[in-house]
Amino acid sequence: MPKQLAKGVWLNVIPTTQFKTISMTVDFIAPGNVQELSNRILLAQLLETSSAQYPTQTSLAQKLSMMYGASYGVNVFRYGLQEGLRFSSTIINDHFIGGESLLAEMVAFLHSVIYQPLIKNDAFEPVTFTRQKQNLMAYLKSLNDDKQYYAEQQLSQLYFKNEPFFATSLYGDAQTINAISAKSLYVIYQKLLATNQIQITVAGDVSETNLVSALEDWQLADRQIADSELIYRRPQAEMVSKTEGQPLQQSKLNMAYKLPVYYRETDFYKALVFNGLFGGTPISMLFKNVREKNSLAYYASSRFDGFTGTLLVQTGIDQSNESAVKAIIAEQLDAIANGQFSDEVFDQVVASLINGRESRLDSQRALVNQAMLDQLLHSTVSAADWVKQIKRVTREDVAKMAKQVHLQAVYFLKGEDAK
């Protein structure tokens, strides 16, 4: 059970001896928009590499190395309409390193890097700020060299063209980032620290009492957190499509469908089984038909996002096969809608999904993420309950899901005249 440390500040401790490490995350969460997302990614870049106590990467790295290679990272996440700035650190369990206690040291370290940033005259220190902003801008550019990522991003921009927050990648918007100054970002950060919902999640061989006492020095203040929506229900729109040519060997076909089913709401488990059958597993209809039967692709898969009610399809193909692949994808949806799949494959999909869910219990990171998300949603579904729900889904349920799927956006990155 999460413990409230102050109004809007929650501590969630997951005691377990399964791992050799203790993992801690501190999340600052608020409703998102493009500006906020861009602020956060620049903050992440800056705060991961500097603080008042550890002003350079080398001083920071030296500290982490002495803590037996403790990991430290800052990143940005998004669940539906909410976004978070996450500070995370992982240390080795005391008894593997001769009983030396790193827990208090890690908690103090995180406090130092979060609450004592490298500042000068009420602004982020200008030399470091400029360097890290440049690095982030360069990184944004190089992301486009990953064509799978690029195609997915282009599709998002089509599908969410009326919702810029979702059209923007988790790495923020370049133009918006470029306009942020060292002074403005520092003001924004102070406000974020004071007003955002805070979730502290710890998994490992620790107790809540350990953590509560280690966190006393943080003096976390109350904050008013309005109940805000997490799920984004995108309205149905006209189908849009776009083709772009680039000198590439392989073309990328990405498609977005609206499937108006949402995380832990009505039909959610039906949608998960449907996605597993359609393209979410290596035994799926897309994998079987696009890849195995017709040899048209190396990868052909689908993914369902219950926070926006979106079903995404991605595949890498030869440019001459665009219409053939589109037809095969559409046929698979029709086949599912008409119940044209075997009991055997249906059972295999269910078994695969259960395997995937239970396997997440073996990942410290997955445990931490799930606990954080449960708190954000004010609901919990244990792995055992999840499995029960999945087992209840029938063939008819899945066929019904296929009928609710509506194609909304198609992006084709066409490979042409590559050497």
Place this chain on the structure above:
Amino acid sequence: MKQQHYSDLGETLYSETLSNGLRVYLLPKAGFHKTYAVMTTDYGSIDQSFVPLNGTAPVTQPAGIAHFLEHKMFEKADHDAFDTFAHFGGSSNAFTSFTHTSYLFSATHHLKENLETLLDFVQDPYFTDQTVNKEKGIIGQEIQMYEDDPNSRAYFGTIANLYPNQPLADDIAGSIESIDKIKPADLYLAHQTFYHPSNMSLFVVGRLEPAETLEWIAANQSGKQFAKPAPIQRILPPASQQIIAHKQLLMPVERPKVTIGIRGMDELPTGLNRLKYEDALSLGFTLLLGETAPDFLSLYDKGIIDDSFGYNIELQRGAHHVIMAGEAEDPEAFETAVTDILHHATDKLAAAGDRFEAVQREAIGSTLSSFNSLEAIANQFDDRLYGDASLFDEVGVIKALNMADVMQTMEQFISKAGISLQEIAPGH
């Protein structure tokens, strides 16, 4: 069954070599829900020329055959192994490296059935003209996907520069032209030679009971007939220290990418000393160019390297090298700076003694952390490369290292090493 307890890791490894030669390793992990199993043959993309089992004359097969074989093992006359695993909830996959091919599954239920599926599908080949030809389209797309990936091109380009005219210079998947030549008979021949149990190992880790698990495996194996094991004769091209020093490749990239490869020409020690060599090299490079190094900071602050900079120490059957890669606005400055540091490594390391403890602690922590992941343990485990030593001895090895060991190993490696630079420049 042999049982070895590693107190510094809190792990107990069980092992047994079956009468057919298959080496079995079992690592129970308390508290885990799933079991991960990986079956590996000591056969990878470089093993293109060999004398077939029971044959006399050497053959040379098309580049990419090991990877092709990996793809084709899943398909059987009347079913696909993916589906059999899925029937028991198992999630399956496979991968091919320069020297190994591995088949794996992970499952939270039906361990016995999933293990039997793994052993059966890896040991029962089925290839026809039709199934082989069909796979050419799929692998063709895989090859083209990697051709468009600048990081992949940079890495394999660097390996090719370091080992020109050697099988290592070929991409693991081969080329569209080379795989086009592959026929069912080639695949059967490779399978017969390299998939003999005596050339394979099976590592199972996670939720398991060792005695019962071994019994299942042994029972499955005793029901099958295998040819008499014979030593595998691999035909290697004449040894050559030739290196391509510099290559530039134009790709439609937004930022230039630079990779520096350092090929070790020194003779590697064997057994536990090889593990010690590898760890000493790793500490040495961390001291020289890791984030705690003053040179790292100075290059970072000058904008010569950025967060994309990283390096990897790779040691495998028949080769060892260090690969450094990063994005660089000024590839020439990157190259000059990094090679300058390598040339002055001895002096720089002599001045790095005060950072040794930190770097050593980091390596210990990082090795311990890797034991959280069933996949990391099983995939990194190699029971031939280090004689009787393995991943499980690594924490002890790192703890015993000192600055003198690191300096000596770095000197041995760098003094004879060959360096190559691969640039990916914007353009097409």
